[in-house]
Amino acid sequence: MTGPTVDTAHFFQPRSLVFVTWLWLIAAGWFVFRGLSLLLMTAFGSRPTAADIAGTVANLLIVPAVAAAVLLLLAWNRLGELRCSAAGLDFAATGRRSVHLPWSHVTSVGLRYRGPFTELVVTPTSLAAASETPGRGRRPRVRRRGPAFVLDVGLMSPGPKVLLAELHRRLPSKI
Numbered sequence: 001m002t003g004p005t006v007d008t009a010h011f012f013q014p015r016s017l018v019f020v021t022w023l024w025l026i027a028a029g030w031f032v033f034r035g036l037s038l039l040l041m042t043a044f045g046s047r048p049t050a051a052d053i054a055g056t057v058a059n060l061l062i063v064p065a066v067a068a069a070v071l072l073l074l075a076w077n078r079l080g081e082l083r084c085s086a087a088g089l090d091f092a093a094t095g096r097r098s099v100h101l102p103w104s105h106v107t108s109v110g111l112r113y114r115g116p117f118t119e120l121v122v123t124p125t126s127l128a129a130a131s132e133t134p135g136r137g138r139r140p141r142v143r144r145r146g147p148a149f150v151l152d153v154g155l156m157s158p159g160p161k162v163l164l165a166e167l168h169r170r171l172p173s174k175i
Contacts, residue, residue, distance in 0.1 A: 007085060008084065009083070009085075009166045010082075010083050011081060011082040011083070011084075011156045011158065011166075012080075012081040012156060012157060013081065013152075013155045014157050015076070017155050017157070018075075018079060019069070019072050021116050022067075022068040022071055022072065023064055026063075026067045027064035030060060030063050030067075034056050038056060075094055078094060078096075078136075078137055080092060080093045080152050080156065082153070082156070087102065087103075088101050088105075089106065091122070092137070092140070093150065093151045094152055096137050096139065096141060097132055097133050097135055097136075097138070097139060097140060098133040098135075099131070099132055099133070099140045099149060100130065100133070101122065101129065101130045103170060103171065105125045105130070106122065106124060106125075106171060107123040107124060109123070109167050114154075116155050117152075117154050118152075118153050118154035118160045119151065119152055119153065120151045120152075120160070120163065121149070122148060122150075123148040124148075124149070126147060
């Protein structure tokens with residue numbers, strides 16, 4: 001990401017917060033999966049033994065932690081970030097290439113959803129006004145309805161409300 005260092009606000013996703021969030025999401029899904037498999041075993045006449053229950057408990061502790069760690073290692077240097085500076089917005093969603101958008105080409109910005117799933121929707125005057133940084137990663141995420149970039153900001157630090165306040169300071173009429 002490029003941009004001047006004077007008057008720049010930097011928002012990023014802390015790895016620890018991403019790990020813990022992924023851990024809980026994977027653990028919840030794995031708990032449901034293992035619970036249903038035990039219920040199916042019981043429904044088909046196989047009574048779970050103490051070894052089955054101990055294996056299930058061990059799976060509930062080990063599998064989510066390993067899966068979250070592997071996912072975090074895969075996304076280690078590609079977590080989302082956003083910089084607001086006098087030059088404009090520089091942002092990159094998780095696993096995506098970064099985009100620079102000058103303030104004069106920002107039509108509107110807004111948040112959608114809540115909690116860790118909060119997304120920032122940045123609507124440019126046109127997609128051609130944004131400059132995409134070449135490099136690793138997939139193309140920036142764009143909404144299907146109308147030209148707008150989507151960025152996951154629910155886990156960003158200092159937080160979506162602070163981000164929206166910073167954007168409101170830069171673009172008071174477009175939020």
